[in-house]
Each structure stands twice: as structure tokens, then as C-alpha cells.
Amino acid sequence: MPLGRHVEPTSRIWPSGGVHLWPPGGTSDADSHDRGHLVYAARGVLSVHTERGTSIVPANRVAWTPAGFVHRHRAHGHTDMRIVFLPASLARLVPGRPAVFTASGLAREVLLALTGPREYDRAASARLRRVLVDELREAPEQPLHLPEPRDDRLRALARRLYDDPGDNTSLAELGQQVGASGRTLSRLFRDELGMTFHEWRTQVRVGHALVLLADGHDTAATARACGWANPSHFIAAFTAVVGTTPGRHRASG
Structure with a gap:
């Protein structure tokens, strides 16, 4: 990040x-x-x-x-x-x-x-x-945790999504832009980072959500900025990773 x-x-x-x-x-x-x-x-x-x-x-x-x-x-x-x-x-x-x-x-x-x-x-x-x-x-x-990729293609993909965590581009489309197939990138995520692309992107988005909430953004605006069209889906993903809801997290800060 x-x-x-x-x-x-x-x-x-x-x-x-x-x-x-x-x-x-x-x-x-x-x-x-x-x-x-x-x-x-x-x-x-x-x-x-x-x-x-x-x-x-x-x-x-x-x-x-x-x-x-x-x-x-x-x-x-x-x-x-x-x-x-x-x-x-x-x-x-x-x-x-x-x-x-x-x-x-x-x-x-x-x-x-x-x-x-x-x-x-x-x-x-x-x-x-x-x-x-x-x-x-x-x-x-x-x-x-957002492990640091070693492969140049993963690094390029990571930089893009660090800059815009709400980007919903598919892995296959991202692969076209960084010079690798979706299958190759899936393997690299598993081998280098120990997680799937979906798991990694969720970590990126929840990490960014924590930053936005700390800066005073509300739950709905944070959900949109992090790529969730449905705030309830964002709340479920956030709670699964952080262990509390976005609202309770804001209140505790």
C-alpha cells in the first residue's frame, strides 16, 4: 500500500x-x-x-x-x-x-x-x-496482511488495485493488461501469496475500508469506494475479516 x-x-x-x-x-x-x-x-x-x-x-x-x-x-x-x-x-x-x-x-x-x-x-x-x-x-x-508479491506481473496488478481498491475488473482482464493469463495469475496468487485472487482483493478492500472509516467516511460511502454495490455485502465481508461491523469499529475509534 x-x-x-x-x-x-x-x-x-x-x-x-x-x-x-x-x-x-x-x-x-x-x-x-x-x-x-x-x-x-x-x-x-x-x-x-x-x-x-x-x-x-x-x-x-x-x-x-x-x-x-x-x-x-x-x-x-x-x-x-x-x-x-x-x-x-x-x-x-x-x-x-x-x-x-x-x-x-x-x-x-x-x-x-x-x-x-x-x-x-x-x-x-x-x-x-x-x-x-x-x-x-x-x-x-x-x-x-497484504504480502509483497515477487513476480513483476503480480506487482503491477497489486499497484493498480492498491491505487483503486474499488476496481471490479476481472482477473482475466487484468491479466491482459499485465501480460499473463488468468490461470497463470491464479497460480501465482496461490504459490506466492498463499491465497486466491478473491481473498487477496477482499483483504485489500477491507484494509482500504479501515483507512476510510478512520478518516471519517460513513459505511455506505466506504462500501462504494471499496467496490461493493451492496452495503450489506460489504458489512458481511468486513465483519468476517475484522471481527466487528464497520459501525461498531467506527464507534470504538
């Missing part, structure tokens, strides 16, 4: 974590850390970009980036981004690759507590981080 402009957020940072308050469209520089970290959007929507692709992180998800992975964040809407760094003893208990987890109610409260105004002593902070990791180990991975 296209990145926004680099801006400096309003930040409070300490050794174990911090808070970044981003304006809409704000983007961080590419960076990596010697400790893995969790990010959570207490308000707004985040996208996390790594060499493996883009993950969209609404308020019911927590994103994990292991130590050493180059990454970049983008804010969609006014975004309150919370960061918690994990020591190596806890980082080894979660995946050694970027991942996105469902955020339980307890996980959200612990993330907010660890990054809130109250100061905890080292022992209390360590106990809270352990509770957080235990919650994530029990949580299902539920990424809204």
Missing part, C-alpha cells in the same frame, strides 16, 4: 515502551530495533510495513515485530500508537516473524497500563508484560 508523508509525532518514550500521537497519514522512517516490540492503536488505525508486506492493525489487533526486522509505521486517522518492548526472555515465547494477534480485553488493558501515565516499578512492569505475552500466546493470529 502507498506510504504517507514522514512527520514527527508527539511522543513520550521510555526504555520499555512509549506513546506516539500521529496525525492522519503520518509515517515513520524505516527502522529496526535490537528488541522486539508490540504496537497497539488505542485510537485510529496503524499499518505496519516490513519486507514481508503490509499488515493493517485496527483497535482489536496487536502487531508484533521481532528484533532486527526493518519496519515502518503509518497512521490512518488521528492515531494513538502504544509501544511495548519485550525482553529476550519473553520475545522467545512469541513468533520469530512479524505477526498480528487478536487483542483480548485483558491484553488491551495491560497495553494501556504499561504505556499510561502511572509509573510501575520494575517488578510490576515485568509481571504485566508476562501477563500480556501469556494473553498473546493464547490469542489466534488474525492478520489483515
